[in-house]
Amino acid sequence: MGKLHKPALALLAVLLILASNGFQTALNTQRKNDERLGLGQSSGLENAPPLLAFTTVALGGFRGVIANALWIRATKLQDEGRFFEMAQLSDWITKLEPHFAAVWANRAWNMAYNISVRFSSPMDRWRWVKQGVELLRDEGLRYNPHDALIYRELGFTFQHKMGYFLDEAHQFYKAAWFAEMTTAMGGGATNLAELIQPVTDDARNRVKILKEHYKLDPALMGEVEAKYGKLEWRLPEPHAIYWGYVGLKNCPDNALNHDRLIDLRRLIYQCMAALVIRVKISNFTQDGYPVTSPRFDLIEVTHKAFEDLAREEKTAKGYSIMVAHRNFVREMIYQLYAANRIAEAERWFKLVRERYPDFTDGQTKMEPYALGRLQELIQDGNYQRTKSILLGFIQSQVYAEALDEEDNVLHYEYLAQTLYTRFMAKYGGTDRIKLQDFSDIQREVLCDLLNPETGLYPHLAARVMSRRKISSYTNLCAQTFTLPNTNSLERLTNRVNAVNPEGPGGAVIPRK
Numbered sequence: 001m002g003k004l005h006k007p008a009l010a011l012l013a014v015l016l017i018l019a020s021n022g023f024q025t026a027l028n029t030q031r032k033n034d035e036r037l038g039l040g041q042s043s044g045l046e047n048a049p050p051l052l053a054f055t056t057v058a059l060g061g062f063r064g065v066i067a068n069a070l071w072i073r074a075t076k077l078q079d080e081g082r083f084f085e086m087a088q089l090s091d092w093i094t095k096l097e098p099h100f101a102a103v104w105a106n107r108a109w110n111m112a113y114n115i116s117v118r119f120s121s122p123m124d125r126w127r128w129v130k131q132g133v134e135l136l137r138d139e140g141l142r143y144n145p146h147d148a149l150i151y152r153e154l155g156f157t158f159q160h161k162m163g164y165f166l167d168e169a170h171q172f173y174k175a176a177w178f179a180e181m182t183t184a185m186g187g188g189a190t191n192l193a194e195l196i197q198p199v200t201d202d203a204r205n206r207v208k209i210l211k212e213h214y215k216l217d218p219a220l221m222g223e224v225e226a227k228y229g230k231l232e233w234r235l236p237e238p239h240a241i242y243w244g245y246v247g248l249k250n251c252p253d254n255a256l257n258h259d260r261l262i263d264l265r266r267l268i269y270q271c272m273a274a275l276v277i278r279v280k281i282s283n284f285t286q287d288g289y290p291v292t293s294p295r296f297d298l299i300e301v302t303h304k305a306f307e308d309l310a311r312e313e314k315t316a317k318g319y320s321i322m323v324a325h326r327n328f329v330r331e332m333i334y335q336l337y338a339a340n341r342i343a344e345a346e347r348w349f350k351l352v353r354e355r356y357p358d359f360t361d362g363q364t365k366m367e368p369y370a371l372g373r374l375q376e377l378i379q380d381g382n383y384q385r386t387k388s389i390l391l392g393f394i395q396s397q398v399y400a401e402a403l404d405e406e407d408n409v410l411h412y413e414y415l416a417q418t419l420y421t422r423f424m425a426k427y428g429g430t431d432r433i434k435l436q437d438f439s440d441i442q443r444e445v446l447c448d449l450l451n452p453e454t455g456l457y458p459h460l461a462a463r464v465m466s467r468r469k470i471s472s473y474t475n476l477c478a479q480t481f482t483l484p485n486t487n488s489l490e491r492l493t494n495r496v497n498a499v500n501p502e503g504p505g506g507a508v509i510p511r512k
Contacts, residue, residue, distance in 0.1 A: 104140035105153040108132040112161050122172035137215050148260035151247025155240040155267040162236035181234040189234050196222045229301045237271040244268045262317050265309040272302040273328045277388045294388045326356045337370035339392030386423050394445045402460035447477035
């Protein structure tokens with residue numbers, strides 16, 4: 001019996017191997033054909049680092065088993081708030097299963113959102129935010145070039161973490177990114193044509209840097225501008241739009257991406273709506289804050305973007321795009337009204353009445369509707385929208401001064417002062433959303449409207465200057481455009497640290 005034992009076991013092993021081979025063939029076929037699994041490419045990696053290539057070959061099918069075990073452990077660490085240990089485990093998982101897009105997304109979120117806020121210094125935070133961006137852009141997309149989840153997470157980091165104002169260090173992120181893009185793009189930052197068709201060695205070198213380091217293609221950036229208007233590429237939002245646009249080009253509408261493509265469309269229309277309010281950077285304060293102003297000429301192209309994206313959306317969620325469009329148009333009415341662009345405000349109010357009649361707040365006239373919406377603004381706490389409204393009120397006041405319309409001068413002066421006072425009374429102690437001094441906002445408007453080349457007609461400008469006792473445009477606007485530098489970033493660091501003198505602040509947001 002003993003003599004037959006070993007041969008029987010050997011025969012059984014051979015039979016099991018043959019059987020497993022049959023199952024493996026079926027599994028490989030399923031992995032390749034079922035896009036919902038996201039595993040179609042896992043049988044081979046092109047241009048992979050040696051360690052990753054060795055791991056792929058050596059572990060074979062056991063990679064998935066090990067990755068699953070590590071994922072369970074990483075999830076437990078996240079629940080316990082042990083984000084640094086989780087980051088290491090996530091790194092191992094991406095090496096074992098580089099086509100598992102959810103791990104790349106989770107790992108980058110952990111860096112940009114959870115680990116970054118463990119530090120009080122904005123520079124330290126910025127390093128982790130950048131690492132999250134670079135992880136998705138340089139590695140995640142390398143192995144998942146057709147997965148909408150990676151593009152969405154990359155764009156969202158630009159849109160939300162860098163572009164929005166929930167993080168106390170958001171101004172630092174904006175200033176640091178502005179400085180970095182200014183250095184990388186040179187004149188192409190404001191004139192993209194220099195990089196689309198470079199004719200100098202300097203321009204060609206910049207194109208190389210953009211493509212190799214930032215994974216930005218000037219030709220594709222040109223396509224984005226052709227579709228969505230001229231953008232300020234030194235702000236975070238145009239980069240969110242770029243990655244949303246590239247994602248829509250590269251990601252097929254298949255089982256894997258079908259319900260994710262709307263997220264890329266959201267990136268585009270949400271950022272376009274935000275840029276209308278603050279696409280133009282007119283300066284940086286001494287503390288490193290970007291001084292932005294609206295560009296109402298982008299309203300039309302943003303309106304068209306909403307409609308185009310809604311038509312492209314193939315899921316039931318497409319209705320949400322038009323809900324966002326409704327909210328955008330309603331906001332533009334009071335923004336335009338505050339800027340004394342009455343005819344344009346009337347036009348968009350007419351569109352709301354025709355297309356969204358249940359959302360006119362019961363008003364049949366534009367002006368009472370706009371005033372009612374303005375009264376709600378103070379409750380929002382959105383300093384960017386408030387700043388845009390303030391600019392509009394002060395511009396309207398200056399126009400009234402130029403035309404000697406004394407009643408309107410007093411009206412808009414009262415609105416501007418009231419809005420500023422109420423906002424600062426409620427949020428002035430919050431450095432994260434604090435407005436500039438009122439006098440600085442006034443000077444910003446005057447420097448724009450009194451500019452001899454682009455401002456009011458000379459006789460109207462002279463009337464305003466006489467009324468305000470401004471001796472010369474040069475004296476009023478002597479400050480030149482100030483780029484963020486080491487000193488301004490250091491000052492901004494100190495301001496952010498002063499908000500939380502006892503340690504780091506900001507919400508830890510686990511990635512679900």
